[in-house]
């Protein structure tokens with residue numbers, strides 16, 4: 180496929196690896212956080228870490244929407260799915276995520292709940308139109324990439340007067356999370372995760388543009404390089420970060436120029452702003468409450484807001500205490516630090532959200548990390 | 559969950575939709591978020607929507623920069 184194969188070319192990868200190795204300064208370490216689970220996945224799938232000098236260490240960030248959804252919100256979706264008359268639609272990844280007491284949407288479905296997997300939010304609107312007797316709820320999750328599609332679905336339902344469609348919004352914002360990682364004082368005091376620079380999100384940035392990161396580079400003095408999801412993109416962005424750090428610069432640079440502009444997708448941003456507004460605070464698994472980090476429907480679209488439509492209470496969630504996802508999501512632990520990893524917890528039998536999605540650090544370690552683990556053990 | 563894939567427009571459909579080819583299969587996607595498209599355009603597609611476009615000249619420039627790595631630091 181064009182725009183894919185040429186960015187996976189092994190010869191170019193070797194040239195890049197040689198360049199990075201030649202440019203890292205002796206005695207210096209480069210701790211780089213890849214925010215996105217998509218980058219984590221690429222790093223493991225293509226063995227990028229193995230091509231990097233020991234001085235460059237990749238720290239996996241919280242950019243996996245399935246992973247950061249707090250158990251309590253999943254419990255709310257489970258309760259919604261079990262209501263008579265409700266059809267709950269969501270993306271495939273959500274079906275196997277364990278909530279309290281290991282309950283999943285798949286299990287709710289086996290027990291008789293009407294849970295449907297959809298490939299697009301518009302499919303949920305179509306389902307609602309086809310069956311006016313059912314209350315069709317779209318359980319929406321994701322960062323800035325899935326938010327515009329959800330907004331488009333809400334607008335379509337509003338335009339067509341689809342009264343039996345609503346959205347349970349769990350959309351979260353990337354810049355707020357990056358800011359939290361950099362400044363959350365409570366977390367920092369207990370477990371300092373030193374980060375020298377960031378690999379910025381690829382497709383989130385297609386939507387929001389490069390501009391929102393300028394603030395971090397300036398205020399926190401950390402370089403950010405927006406990177407595509409192919410292995411050469413990741414490696415080129417690492418080289419750009421190494422060069423910035425060597426030169427003492429902290430700027431926003433864009434490696435993924437074939438898709439990302441400074442301002443992003445104006446139409447998508449305008450649609451999101453019309454339908455959604457900021458929540459004061461939202462809980463992230465691993466990060467805790469993060470101010471102004473999530474979206475809910477504006478009052479004008481209240482009729483389509485599942486949280487206003489159904490009395491949804493949030494009973495206290497029961498976390499699996501042995502699951503290390505929260506610390507992994509902060510970059511403070513690695514999947515192999517979890518005693519359930521690869522034993523009780525595997526992609527077939529996930530006990531935590533980080534093992535469910537392809538973008539989760541545990542799933543990436545499990546699927547592709549054998550070599551990396553062996554190297555780690557040897558060190 | 560945030561991974562869009564490159565797709566080529568093979569037919570422009572009414573109601574802000576297009577048929578695209580991605581990874582060997584054909585799919586109908588909404589182009590409401592990217593505006594009018596033409597056959598041959600490359601889009602980034604995710605959860606049934608085109609989220610952005612791919613710029614050929616920029617892609618070439620990136621590859622050219624990679625190819626000159628050995629020669630110029």
Ligand code: SF4
Nearest residue numbers: 502503517524531541
């Ligand atoms: S291996 Fe499983 S239980 Fe352990 S941290 Fe990862 S997802 Fe949680």
